[in-house]
Amino acid sequence: MENLRRVVQVVAFGVFLYLFALTIGRYSADAQANILTSKAPIDTFFRMDPLLGLTTMVATRRIIMVMLAYGLPVVILSVLAGRFFCGWICPLGTTLDAADVLFFRRRQKTATSHSAGLRNIKYYLLAGIVIAALFGAQIAYFLDPITIITRAFTFSVFPLAAAISAGGVNIPLVPADVQYFFRLNFLAAAVLIGIIALNAISRRFWCRNLCPLGALLGALSKFSIVRRVVKSNCINCRKCIPGCKMGAICDDPVQYQAPECIYCYSCTPICPALSTRIAPTLASDGYNSGLDLSKRRVLQASGVGLAIAVLGKTNVAAKTSRTGRVKTSSPVLIRPPGALPEDEFVDRCVRCSECMKVCPTNGLQPALGEAGFEGIWTPVLVPRIGECTRHCNLCSQVCSSQAIGPLEVSEKEHVFIGTAVIDRSQCIAWNSDKQCLVCDECCSYRAVVWQTIDGVRRPFVEEHKCVGCGICENVCPIQPLSAIRVFSFGDKRHLSRQEQKAYFEQAPKTEQ
């Protein structure tokens, strides 16, 4: 079984990497637009993740069918077979197991690491996350293992692969024509490396003590019918105690803490008397399903969760303009087209970073402070890095929580994400009579037009047509700040598509 588990782990990790690699768009001649290379749901792992599913649905008070359809089977299996996901499927768990073999072989195997104090941290974190979700703030993304590893891969590994690909060593499914750069790439990598480094203290330190997804699955496993059973011929050699990755076996080796067991089957082959097995059973010898949590700590954690939720909602980033619609905090908070209204968007977005990976211009970047604390790591369009290109809706195709809703390429002409503004004091067609008009030239929606004033053609923006794609800001020859910039005030996410279309149709009909 141990070997089977290893094979499954490798296969699951392979699938994860493959799906990650497939998270990329290619031009399709049939669709005349960019489509995903894969018809398989490349966000399968996110859909399966019950922690993300739970917190997103609770925080937004909505049923998200894709998450339910994939997450519910995992929940049911976990009720029956405990934290099998951690031991067999989780790509972060597999990474930690691999890191053990590669880097931490000589580490002393700590036998006495099942200290309840450390171990309970993950439950407290889970409590905080769930309470925050109840109060309408989705913060699971910060500690969810699937998002942690995907973010690290997108922000840190993928740009490196793209650089190698561009350098001539062609890697399949990695674009060679766009060099990707991401903000916060250090932070994303540091979180993953930090988690790996914690293995120096004990094996699967993260999974034992910190992982809120593990805590959720552990809590579900209370009635698990697959259990570790030690027969009466146990010779009390205690080899299984340090052999357990999770330190789940108690001082009395017959006893184990069921919510900690990840069904890795490490304890069965090392048992010299072959008295240990893991099998479907209802025998309750040695089965400790209880969680010994401190009520005080749960309350404390809930308080922190509540505080985060409330602080998020009272952050200046949540302040709206006088019309009550647009956030006033950041004029450059430009969301991808199809994104839900801001409040719902930050709660739905699980920060998986897949939209940023597929963005063919690299313009989608993780938010730093634009959206406040609540919005960290959410996608924001940075036109100076890359525009939202015309014939593309890849980000809406990959979004597992549908924070970026479905969007047809044909709708893009009336889905307004911002509005461009010309800074005439910087614009060389205005301030020094140059023949520029690069913005007019490149506009995909013919929203930038020119008029001859004092003998020189000068650019103007037609607001009814400008959707805020940002290509003008990207190509403007003025450095370092563009003389035409996109601001979020034209964002019309609060309007329905029909209303936005009606607004678009009021556009003055000009020909030139």
Next chain:
Amino acid sequence: MIKLDRREFLGAIAGLGGALFLGGCGSRETQSAELPATRTTKYADNTLAVASGSDASALTRKAVDALGGMDKLVKSGDFVVVKPNIAWNQPPEVGATTNPEVVGEIVRMCKECGAGRILVIDHVIDRPAEMVLGLTGIMAAGKNAGAEVVAAQNESDFSRVEIAQGRAIKSDTCLKEILKADVFINAPIAKTHGATTLTLGMKNLMGCIWDRQSWHRSKLDQCIADYATIIRPDLTILDANRILLTGGPKGPGKTKAVGKVIAGVDPVAVDSYGAGLFEMSADDISHIRLAHEMGVGEMDLAKVTIKNV
């Protein structure tokens, strides 16, 4: 386990570093071999061939044949570079990019003359480049006819060239492949343009440089004329099957079916003829006039032989 002492280790690092340093020195290219402008022209300099009709690929062939045939220009084994206008993410109907049938026919004609490598290349503006090549139909047309189709995307695809006669710019960049080519064919489309009023042959050469924005910051029309003094295509084939009258250069806008393909060696004469299609005079298009003044070619069509076919 390999045993390596400190001395050996440092030695190895030094050796590797030295090799990388020397390798880096070698890869820095400075000046190009031969500029296209220095080649002797293969066709009569003062002649334009204008083919009229409705079948874009047949017109292309008729125009080149009227000029003297592609076999005069392309010899067996030649490396041919074709530079269409494929800046934009627009399907061919919009008229913002060179008609793929024209590009395909040019490649086929070169192939028939025994050309070796044929490369269709442009420095595309819209992204992603793969989509631009696909949506414009150039990838399919070029490949089916037997050419490589490439969108230049990196600064390393360009090298620096001096512009001795330049008035606004004394040097700029050019696609390396164009400098290496035996034959360079410019295949622009005729359309309107915000900044330069029209974009025809010489304006299309702006897609050969890396930093387009610098021309806008400088004097755009003068830069176009300056550049035309050194990058002179062996042949310009102007696609005027369908011209974009409004909303240029990217469109969409009003198009007009003109049904013409114009071939010529003199880039100024080709552009001057092209201006006429928009009922404008070359004199009104500053970059054409400036190129004429700098001696790049002849804009007075009275002095040019026009073969209508």
